[in-house]
Every structure is written in structure tokens, then in C-alpha cells.
Amino acid sequence: MTAQLTIRGAAVDDTSTLVGLYDEAAHWMLERGIEQWKPGGKDAQHFRRLIGSGAHEVWLAEDGGEVVGAYEVWWDDEAAWGVRPPDAGYVHRLMTRRGARPGTGRAMLAAAERRIAAAGRGLCRLDCMTTVPRLRTYYEQAGYTAVGQLAGKVAPDGSTYGVTLLEKRLR
Numbered sequence: 001m002t003a004q005l006t007i008r009g010a011a012v013d014d015t016s017t018l019v020g021l022y023d024e025a026a027h028w029m030l031e032r033g034i035e036q037w038k039p040g041g042k043d044a045q046h047f048r049r050l051i052g053s054g055a056h057e058v059w060l061a062e063d064g065g066e067v068v069g070a071y072e073v074w075w076d077d078e079a080a081w082g083v084r085p086p087d088a089g090y091v092h093r094l095m096t097r098r099g100a101r102p103g104t105g106r107a108m109l110a111a112a113e114r115r116i117a118a119a120g121r122g123l124c125r126l127d128c129m130t131t132v133p134r135l136r137t138y139y140e141q142a143g144y145t146a147v148g149q150l151a152g153k154v155a156p157d158g159s160t161y162g163v164t165l166l167e168k169r170l171r
């Protein structure tokens with residue numbers, strides 16, 4: 001059975017839930033040899049800064065009243081995409097709780113795409129680490145096309161890593 005989600009905007013009171021989702025996803029990745037997110041890499045301050053900022057949105061997905069995932073929508077992403085016209089929204093930190101119903105991640109991605117389209121933007125963009133081909137495949141299967149690579153995206157700690165840039169035209 002695929003997920004039937006309720007999507008709601010995150011509030012400041014949700015920051016501990018968001019940190020927990022992030023850390024759970026980071027642990028899951030590390031256990032599988034995927035070095036993408038680090039436990040403790042996003043704290044409550046990160047999510048508080050985004051919630052209600054206007055330039056970013058944080059969304060929670062609930063299934064039966066239980067939070068099963070979250071994601072961020074940004075209205076620009078110069079660090080990965082450079083200066084661009086306001087024709088896209090950018091999805092970040094698509095996080096699914098372990099044990100969520102199959103299809104939860106795709107349902108959240110579709111909700112993010114609807115939000116971006118509702119804002120009058122015709123493209124949904126995201127990036128994923130070049131060292132995680134499984135994630136690129138996931139997004140390509142969801143209709144995204146790789147449109148470039150950035151070899152030196154700068155992390156908050158100053159380190160750099162490579163990302164594949166992907167986008168999807170929205171109707």
C-alpha cells in the first residue's frame with residue numbers, strides 16, 4: 001500500500017522532530033556506507049532559521065497523525081545552481097522515517113513539485129552527491145534529468161564535494 005500523506009508546513013515547535021528525522025536518515029545512510037549526511041549535521045537552529053524565512057519552507061508529511069517525513073523547498077540555491085531567474089523551486093533534505101509506507105518519499109517529492117508549481121515556477125531542481133549513484137537513479141525514475149555537475153559544492157564545514165544537478169519540468 002502506498003502512502004496517503006497529509007502535508008503541513010512545519011512550525012518552530014517541530015524542530016526537534018525535524019532534527020530527529022535528519023539524524024535517523026543520517027544514521028541509516030552511514031550504516032549502508034553512504035557518506036552523505038552526518039548525524040548532528042543539522043540542528044534545531046538550522047530548521048528554525050528556515051521556518052518562516054520566506055526564502056525557504058519546511059514541510060512535514062504525516063500518515064495517520066504520525067510524522068513520517070519532511071523536506072525543504074528553497075526559492076533559490078546559488079551555492080549549487082548559481083544566480084538564476086526565479087523560474088524554479090529547489091528541494092532539499094527529503095527525509096523519510098524508516099518504516100514509513102512504500103512511496104512516502106515519492107509522495108513528498110510530488111507534494112514539493114505541486115507547491116513549486118503553485119508558486120508559478122515551472123521547474124523543480126535538486127542536487128545529489130555524485131558518489132551516491134543510487135540516489136541519482138531514484139530521482140531519474142521520478143522524472144528528473146541530470147543537467148550538470150558541480151565538482152566543488154561547499155559544505156557548511158568548508159569541505160567540498162561533488163553533486164549532480166537534476167531538474168524536472170513541471171506542468
